[in-house]
Amino acid sequence: MPTLKFAVLAGDYIGPEVMTEALRVFEHVAKQEGLTLAYTKADVGGAGIDNHGKALPDSTLKICAESDAILFGSVGGPKWEKLPPKEQPERAALLPLRKHFTLFANIRPGLLYRELTDASPIKTERIPDGIDIVCIRELTGGLYFGLPKETTTLPNGDVQSVDTMIYRKSEIERITATAIATARSRKKKLCSVDKANVLETSVLWRKTVTEYVAKHAPEIELSHMYVDNAAMQLVRSPNQFDVFVTENMFGDILSDEMAVICGSLGMLSSASLGATKNSLGLPFGLFEPAGGTAPDIAGKGIANPCAQILSVALMLRFSFGLEKVATRIEAAVKKAVTSGTRTGDIAFGGKSVGTKAMADAIIANL
Numbered sequence: 001m002p003t004l005k006f007a008v009l010a011g012d013y014i015g016p017e018v019m020t021e022a023l024r025v026f027e028h029v030a031k032q033e034g035l036t037l038a039y040t041k042a043d044v045g046g047a048g049i050d051n052h053g054k055a056l057p058d059s060t061l062k063i064c065a066e067s068d069a070i071l072f073g074s075v076g077g078p079k080w081e082k083l084p085p086k087e088q089p090e091r092a093a094l095l096p097l098r099k100h101f102t103l104f105a106n107i108r109p110g111l112l113y114r115e116l117t118d119a120s121p122i123k124t125e126r127i128p129d130g131i132d133i134v135c136i137r138e139l140t141g142g143l144y145f146g147l148p149k150e151t152t153t154l155p156n157g158d159v160q161s162v163d164t165m166i167y168r169k170s171e172i173e174r175i176t177a178t179a180i181a182t183a184r185s186r187k188k189k190l191c192s193v194d195k196a197n198v199l200e201t202s203v204l205w206r207k208t209v210t211e212y213v214a215k216h217a218p219e220i221e222l223s224h225m226y227v228d229n230a231a232m233q234l235v236r237s238p239n240q241f242d243v244f245v246t247e248n249m250f251g252d253i254l255s256d257e258m259a260v261i262c263g264s265l266g267m268l269s270s271a272s273l274g275a276t277k278n279s280l281g282l283p284f285g286l287f288e289p290a291g292g293t294a295p296d297i298a299g300k301g302i303a304n305p306c307a308q309i310l311s312v313a314l315m316l317r318f319s320f321g322l323e324k325v326a327t328r329i330e331a332a333v334k335k336a337v338t339s340g341t342r343t344g345d346i347a348f349g350g351k352s353v354g355t356k357a358m359a360d361a362i363i364a365n366l
C-alpha cells in the first residue's frame, strides 16, 4: 500500500476550517484507492507566532523537510497586523518557506466551470464556456527577494526605500521549462508576459524564453505580451491565453486578477514546485488555496473548502505522481458544485451550504 508522507500546515482563521474538510475528503479517497496517509500537522503563520514565538518555527521546518510535500492552508490576519512587517505571518512564513525549499514555480490554474459563469465579473457572453487557463509564476526571484531591500534616512533627512529586481538566465530557463511542460499537456500555446520596453530584467526574460523555447520546444506556439496589456487582455478575453508565464511580481498581480475573474478565491488552488526532488523522485512542492485566511468569514462554518480540496489534487498529481486520483477529486468537486451544492461565495444569492456540507457533497461524488 503506497504511503503518502506530507506536512499539514493549516495556518490561521479559515485555514484550519477548510483544512479539516480537505483531510476528510483525502482520507475518504485514500481508503477507496488503497493509499496510506502519513501526515504531520504543524503550526505556521500566526499560529506559529502564538505557540512558538516565530511564524515559521524550526520544528515546522523540520517536519516539512522530512516530508515529500506540504499541504498548506493560509496565514495572517488582523491579530498580527500590528507586528513589524518583517515579522508578519505571510512575509515571515511563506516567503522563507518558498526560499528554503527553492519553490520557484507557481502553477495556478484559473478554472471557472461553465455552470458558474454568473460568479465572474466578466459578462457571460464573453466566457460562454467558462474559463480554463493556467498562470505560471516565477516565485523565488525578482523584487520580492532581490537585495538590497532596505529603508534608510538620507543625510538631508529624507527617507528612501529600495527594492531590487534581479533575474538570472538560469532562473528564467527553469521556469520556462515548467511552462513548456504545462503548455505541452494542454494546447501547446504559451504567452510570456514581461515589461521588456522598460525593464532590463524583462529584456533578459524575453530573450531567454525565446531562445529556450526555440531550442527545447519548437512545437510550442510562443507569444510575448507586455504586462500592462496582459492585465487588460485577461479581463477582455481570458481564454486567449491558455498558459502564460511571468516573473514574480507580475505573476502575483495577474494571478489575483485571474482569481477574481474566475468567480471566487474559494475555488482556486495552486502548486509551488521546488528545484529539489522528494523521496519518490518527484518535485517537492507546496500546495495551497489561492485565497488568504478570510478573517471576515472565519468561525462561521461558511468558507468554501473547494480550493483546499483541489490543492490536495494538485499535490497528488505533482508530488506523488497519482494523476488518476487527482483527476477523480477534481471531477468530484466539479460534479458537486455544478449539480447545485455551493457555498455562499458562489451561490449567487441562492441557497448555500456550509463548509462541511460542501465537503460531504464532494465525498458523495467520489
Ligand code: NAD
Residues within 6 Å of the ligand: 014, 018, 073, 074, 075, 076, 077, 078, 090, 094, 265, 266, 267, 288, 290, 291, 292, 293, 294, 295, 296, 297, 302, 303, 304, 305, 307, 345
Ligand atoms: P482573502 O483572500 O483572505 O479574502 C478576500 C475575500 O475573499 C474575502 O471576502 C474572503 O471572505 C473571500 N474568501 C477568501 N477565501 C475564501 C473561501 N475559501 N471561501 C469563501 N470566501 C473566501 O484576502 P484578504 O482579506 O486580503 O487577506 C486576509 C489575510 O490573509 C491577510 O492577513 C493576508 O495577508 C492573508 N493572506 C494570506 C495568503 C496566504 O497565506 N497564502 C494569501 C493572501 C492573503
